[in-house]
Amino acid sequence: MAVPGPAPSAGTRPKLDLQFLQRFLRIQKVLFPSWSSQNVLMFLTLLCVALAEQLVIYQVGLIPSQYYGVLGSKDLDGFKALTTLAIVLIVLNSTLKSFDQFISSLLYVSWRKALTEHLHHLYFRARVYYTLNVLRDDVDNPDQRISQDAERLCRQLSSMTSKLLVAPFTLAYYTVQCFHSTGWLGPVSIFGYFIVGTVVNKALMGPIVAKLVQQEKLEGDFRFKHMQIRVNAEPAAFYRAGRVEHLKTDRRLQRLLQTQRELMAKELWLYIGVNTFDYLGSILSYIVIAIPIFSGIYGDLSPTELSTLVSKNAFVCIYLISCFTRLIDLSSTLSDVAGYTHRVGELQEALLDVFLNMQDLESDHGLDRAPVGPAPEPVDTAFLLERVCISAPSSDKPLVKDLSLKVCEGQSLLITGNTGTGKTSLLRVLGGLWASTQGSVQMLTDFGPHGVLFLPQKPFFTDGTLREQVIYPLKEIYPDSGSADNERIVRFLELAGLSNLVARTEGLDQQVDWNWYDVLSPGEMQRLSFARLFYLQPKYAVLDEATSALTEEVEGELYRIGQQLGMTFISVGHRPSLQKFHSWVLKLCGGGRWELTRTKEE
Numbered sequence: 019m020a021v022p023g024p025a026p027s028a029g030t031r032p033k034l035d036l037q038f039l040q041r042f043l044r045i046q047k048v049l050f051p052s053w054s055s056q057n058v059l060m061f062l063t064l065l066c067v068a069l070a071e072q073l074v075i076y077q078v079g080l081i082p083s084q085y086y087g088v089l090g091s092k093d094l095d096g097f098k099a100l101t102t103l104a105i106v107l108i109v110l111n112s113t114l115k116s117f118d119q120f121i122s123s124l125l126y127v128s129w130r131k132a133l134t135e136h137l138h139h140l141y142f143r144a145r146v147y148y149t150l151n152v153l154r155d156d157v158d159n160p161d162q163r164i165s166q167d168a169e170r171l172c173r174q175l176s177s178m179t180s181k182l183l184v185a186p187f188t189l190a191y192y193t194v195q196c197f198h199s200t201g202w203l204g205p206v207s208i209f210g211y212f213i214v215g216t217v218v219n220k221a222l223m224g225p226i227v228a229k230l231v232q233q234e235k236l237e238g239d240f241r242f243k244h245m246q247i248r249v250n251a252e253p254a255a256f257y258r259a260g261r262v263e264h265l266k267t268d269r270r271l272q273r274l275l276q277t278q279r280e281l282m283a284k285e286l287w288l289y290i291g292v293n294t295f296d297y298l299g300s301i302l303s304y305i306v307i308a309i310p311i312f313s314g315i316y317g318d319l320s321p322t323e324l325s326t327l328v329s330k331n332a333f334v335c336i337y338l339i340s341c342f343t344r345l346i347d348l349s350s351t352l353s354d355v356a357g358y359t360h361r362v363g364e365l366q367e368a369l370l371d372v373f374l375n376m377q378d379l380e381s382d383h384g385l386d387r388a389p390v391g392p393a394p395e396p397v398d399t400a401f402l403l404e405r406v407c408i409s410a411p412s413s414d415k416p417l418v419k420d421l422s423l424k425v426c427e428g429q430s431l432l433i434t435g436n437t438g439t440g441k442t443s444l445l446r447v448l449g450g451l452w453a454s455t456q457g458s459v460q461m462l463t464d465f466g467p468h469g470v471l472f473l474p475q476k477p478f479f480t481d482g483t484l485r486e487q488v489i490y491p492l493k494e495i496y497p498d499s500g501s502a503d504n505e506r507i508v509r510f511l512e513l514a515g516l517s518n519l520v521a522r523t524e525g526l527d528q529q530v531d532w533n534w535y536d537v538l539s540p541g542e543m544q545r546l547s548f549a550r551l552f553y554l555q556p557k558y559a560v561l562d563e564a565t566s567a568l569t570e571e572v573e574g575e576l577y578r579i580g581q582q583l584g585m586t587f588i589s590v591g592h593r594p595s596l597q598k599f600h601s602w603v604l605k606l607c608g609g610g611r612w613e614l615t616r617t618k619e620e
């Protein structure tokens with residue numbers, strides 16, 4: 019069970035409010051890290067292209083009125099010149115428009131890279147991913163927020179960028195033009211119309227943002243259900259779980275679809291609002307033009323001159339109105355952006371919060387690192403626990419009370435006890451995943467090779483070659499560990515009883531397209547974990563029921579090899595046969611009680 023974390027937005031409904039603005043600005047800092055960043059340059063290029071596009075559009079827009087002129091006066095040369103100009107402008111316009119779309123797409127990819135890498139940085143540092151996924155329940159589906167919501171946010175943002183970018187320029191320009199054509203009446207009535215449109219749309223967008231956030235949560239839950247089946251296909255098949263899982267999965271789908279329907283119902287009102295404003299806008303432009311005509315301002319113009327003027331004025335007014343309606347059309351994109359901004363922003367806040375809490379806990383009563391300077395304890399000590407109390411998250415019941423313990427080189431420790439008495443929890447505290455509720459835990463050795471290595475209860479494999487499984491996690495640190503190690507790796511695989519695996523994978527470096535969890539038996543997985551342990555040769559090996567799928571004989575053999583390689587064990591296990599490889603037995607008796615006894619020497 020997870021504990022609720024202090025979510026910054028817990029209980030609040032996502033809206034288009036100040037919190038949205040704060041989250042949006044925080045995300046913008048990630049998308050535009052500095053003035054000289056590549057994204058700023060692309061953004062400026064997009065601005066230039068979009069402005070050039072507007073200039074060309076303006077020229078294209080004037081062409082019909084010029085046609086009225088040349089056709090009205092039967093000017094053939096003028097007609098030919100105008101047609102040539104029109105063709106050139108149209109080709110230029112379509113080229114610029116295509117570049118606009120191209121740069122917007124590049125910007126989307128570049129933003130997605132920046133935002134996802136930033137979230138990865140926050141997610142994978144320290145053990146934030148563990149705390150967020152296992153210990154906190156305030157942020158649903160972090161994986162979906164990183165992989166899908168961030169992507170959609172960048173896509174929607176990039177789709178509205180060029181329209182938003184040119185809006186201030188086109189608005190200012192066409193407002194002045196409109197003022198020249200129609201006097202103050204045109205711009206004032208168009209601006210008033212836009213303000214009403216914005217207020218109405220803002221009201222219609224509010225409920226959509228909250229629904230979109232809910233829909234994305236259900237989308238994540240639905241995907242997670244499929245992932246659960248995919249990962250557990252075999253046990254599910256043994257249980258003949260198809261029908262029940264089908265029902266459960268369908269139920270999640272129904273919940274998702276119901277929310278999508280509700281979202282669409284809310285969007286319907288927004289669409290009605292947007293479309294009404296679009297069409298009213300086209301009428302408004304003629305009203306604005308009609309007023310000076312009927313008030314007699316153009317009384318002395320000939321019909322040809324008047325139709326040329328009307329055409330020019332109509333274009334200016336219609337274009338100013340369309341600048342506004344295009345902004346209003348962005349309402350549905352903006353409500354999407356707001357929803358995704360809340361989802362990504364919430365995750366970003368939670369990731370930072372988890373990280374800061376972890377730092378606080380580590381310096382308060384969590385896991386203390388070995389102090390710099392002269393060590394107060396001998397260097398052959400791995401862990402030093404003083405009056406440590408441990409409870410499961412969100413529970414007051416102690417699993418371990420007042421435990422004082424020192425784990426030294428050559429003094430292996432076996433932890434035993436009934437189910438659920440807290441054996442793995444003690445290892446979690448040693449590994450720094452959980453904080454102790456009281457007392458101090460010191461780890462006086464580093465993690466990793468030549469220090470402490472944990473083999474968790476569920477073996478862990480990465481995607482990649484057999485070599486990567488054995489040397490994990492070194493591959494990432496030394497990507498070119500090379501073939502010099504081949505002999506060692508093959509020898510340790512043999513020692514772990516996996517000599518056939520090299521043949522199966524057709525070599526250490528052959529990329530396999532299978533999932534290691536699907537193709538290896540539980541025993542093989544445990545053996546492969548031991549091959550990794552032998553290869554990395556830590557001074558201290560922390561083994562959580564690491565041989566539970568193996569026979570006693572094999573278990574004895576693997577422990578003996580570990581001993582020969584100079585390892586000290588901290589093991590969790592149930593078999594009495596394990597005792598001979600350990601000097602101490604810590605028995606957890608439940609309710610916080612424990613007994614520490616020395617085993618008989620062999």
Ligand SMILES: Nc1ncnc2c1ncn2[C@@H]1O[C@H](COP(=O)(O)OP(=O)(O)OP(=O)(O)O)[C@@H](O)[C@H]1O
Pocket residue numbers: 019020152153410411412417435436437438439440441442443444
């Ligand atoms: N993330 C968690 N949130 C809340 N409670 C947890 C969490 N993980 C474990 N617990 C609870 O803490 C208790 C101790 O769990 P732990 O995994 O340490 O048991 P264990 O002694 O290792 O059991 P086993 O022998 O079955 O492996 C259990 O009651 C378990 O349900």
